[in-house]
Amino acid sequence: MSSIRSRPESNKLYFDFHWRGVRCREYSTLESTPANRRKMEAVLKKIEGDIALNTFDYARYFPGSTMIARFAELSQQAAMGMAVRAPAFPEPPPRSNTPLFKDFVTTWKVEKEVEWRHSYKAAVESMLQTHLLPAFGDRPIGDIDRAALLAFRTKLAEKRLCQTKTSEGRPLNATTLNRIMGIARQILDEGALRHDFVNPALKIKRLKAKRIEIQPFSMDEVRLLIAAIRADYRNYLTIRFLTGMRSAEAHGLRWKHIDFERREILIRETYSNGRTEYTKTDGSQREIQMSQPVMDAFRKLKPTKENPDGYVFHTRNGLPIDNPNFNARVWCPLLRHLGLKPRRPYQMRHTCATLWLAAGENPQWIARQLGHTTTEMLFRTYSRFVPNLTRHDGSAFDRLITGAVNGGVTQAPPDAPLAKPKLSRVREVTHGR
Numbered sequence: 001m002s003s004i005r006s007r008p009e010s011n012k013l014y015f016d017f018h019w020r021g022v023r024c025r026e027y028s029t030l031e032s033t034p035a036n037r038r039k040m041e042a043v044l045k046k047i048e049g050d051i052a053l054n055t056f057d058y059a060r061y062f063p064g065s066t067m068i069a070r071f072a073e074l075s076q077q078a079a080m081g082m083a084v085r086a087p088a089f090p091e092p093p094p095r096s097n098t099p100l101f102k103d104f105v106t107t108w109k110v111e112k113e114v115e116w117r118h119s120y121k122a123a124v125e126s127m128l129q130t131h132l133l134p135a136f137g138d139r140p141i142g143d144i145d146r147a148a149l150l151a152f153r154t155k156l157a158e159k160r161l162c163q164t165k166t167s168e169g170r171p172l173n174a175t176t177l178n179r180i181m182g183i184a185r186q187i188l189d190e191g192a193l194r195h196d197f198v199n200p201a202l203k204i205k206r207l208k209a210k211r212i213e214i215q216p217f218s219m220d221e222v223r224l225l226i227a228a229i230r231a232d233y234r235n236y237l238t239i240r241f242l243t244g245m246r247s248a249e250a251h252g253l254r255w256k257h258i259d260f261e262r263r264e265i266l267i268r269e270t271y272s273n274g275r276t277e278y279t280k281t282d283g284s285q286r287e288i289q290m291s292q293p294v295m296d297a298f299r300k301l302k303p304t305k306e307n308p309d310g311y312v313f314h315t316r317n318g319l320p321i322d323n324p325n326f327n328a329r330v331w332c333p334l335l336r337h338l339g340l341k342p343r344r345p346y347q348m349r350h351t352c353a354t355l356w357l358a359a360g361e362n363p364q365w366i367a368r369q370l371g372h373t374t375t376e377m378l379f380r381t382y383s384r385f386v387p388n389l390t391r392h393d394g395s396a397f398d399r400l401i402t403g404a405v406n407g408g409v410t411q412a413p414p415d416a417p418l419a420k421p422k423l424s425r426v427r428e429v430t431h432g433r
Contacts, residue, residue, distance in 0.1 A: 002048055003198060004040045006032035013040055016198065019051055019058070020074065026062050098142035098195045101187075102133055108187055118275045119248075127180050131156060132187075141191040146200040153181060153204075174207040181206070214381060215343050216351040217241075229334055235297040236313050236321075240345070242294050244352035244370050247345055248272040249279065251320040256308035258298055263290045267371065271311075271320040284371040353378070354385040 002017035007027070013036055014027040030036040043061075050056035059068050098104075105128060113121055135152050136144055156177055185201040192199040217225065226237050240250055243265060252271035259266060265288040269276050279285055290298070301312060311320045323345070331345050349370070356366045367375045 002044055003202065004037055004044060005193070008194065013037065015040065015044060015047070017044065017047060017051075019056060020071065022067075022071075024067055026065060026067075098140045098191065098197070100137065101139050101141045101144065102137035104141045104191055105133065105137075105187060108190055117280075118277055119272050122273060123179075124183060127183050131180050132184055136184075141188065142195055142197045144188065144200060146204065149181070149184065149201055149204060152184075153177060156180065174209040178206045178209065214350040215341065215347050216354045216385070217340075217343075217347065219355070221340060222351060224338060225334065225340075228338055230330065233330055235301050237348075238297045239294055240348040241351055242291055242355075243288050244349050244356075245288065246270070246280070246284075246349060246371075247323045249284070251311075251313060251323065252276055253312045254308065255302070255306075255310050255312060258312065259287075260295070260298070263295060264288065265290060265294075272323065274322075276320075279371075281371075283373040286368060286371050288369050350382075353382055357382060357385050 002015075004013055005016050006013050011032045012028060013030045013032050014025055016023070016025050018024065028040065030040065047056065047061060058065065058071055062068070109124075109128075116124070135155075136148075139148075156172055159172055181201065181204065185199070185204075188199045188201050191197070222241050226234060226241070229237050236250075239245070243250075245253075245265070245267070248270035249267050252269040253265070253267075254269070257266040257268055267279060267284060267286050267288065270279055298312070303310065310318070313321045315321065327345060332342065335342055353366060353370060356369070357363075363375045363378055367373075367378045370378070372378060
């Protein structure tokens, strides 16, 4: 297993690779910087290629290295038919002198928590306590090898969640498995740097995750949901369906973030798991433009007594809406009552995106409203909901081949009206007509 590593005491980079069963370490004078790492990684790829083709010349890459004489001696012994002695630098045995995995994790968490949001910290802690520590906690971190990691992943894939006497439960999906293995990779990577061993997780490929199909509501379903929900949640649902806010963004919204004059919602904070904190990413910090129905809903919610720091959506005691509580007590019963397919509240965000697309809004504008830095995710997620306002929907090809089959090419008149979006009353809702 080849890699570019750095010496902790000097911060200098070095090559770490194997040739002819010997572990080779060749040191450089380069500081450990991203640019220097890229340079050395490019050289390392050439070395690996030459080794694979059996054309590797040690002296050409590392003139003056003490390993040249050692490999020459091994070649001479092989030519004379002598028994080749064990390599001078064999693969090191398991590093039992390294700290236990659970002890190293304790240090790793203390140093990394400052970088994490509260929700991510809770997710990491859950993966550690549920999966990684029971499997590796009492093993020296340097003893964990590739075979152990692969066996661990296989066992995880066979595990069932929510298993009962009457139900087998559901298996962990590929996305969850990748997250757990990703945390293990991060821990082992830090351990490898500090205790001088090769991270066995580096060459383990991620599992291919299935594409998740979104399930937006139709316009008729949106009207039905808003009309049927409890009166105290009607404005909340209207705003969620017509702004594309994430649940945590909506629940962390304060009145100081509502700019009625500019008709903007300022996304600055989130609320999740009982804590208000920064948004998911820097790109999530944005301004959402309000349509007239959204403006009207906010005005109905606005308290008579000004309180800029007060939450817009709150319970009777003034605390923000708790998403699990809303899901269990309001959302799921509402869907069951209306006979609609069970869906997460997050589908309200997907619904808003599809409505904007059906209304013919600019994709770049939609991406900004959703908090995406580019339109890539927009087209990847909602591609089949993008209408063709310029007739690039296959209709031109259909007319071409139809005319050709019938003996002549036909074209639509240049002044023919464009087809209307399927959701004919979208603008009625989004623009308040």
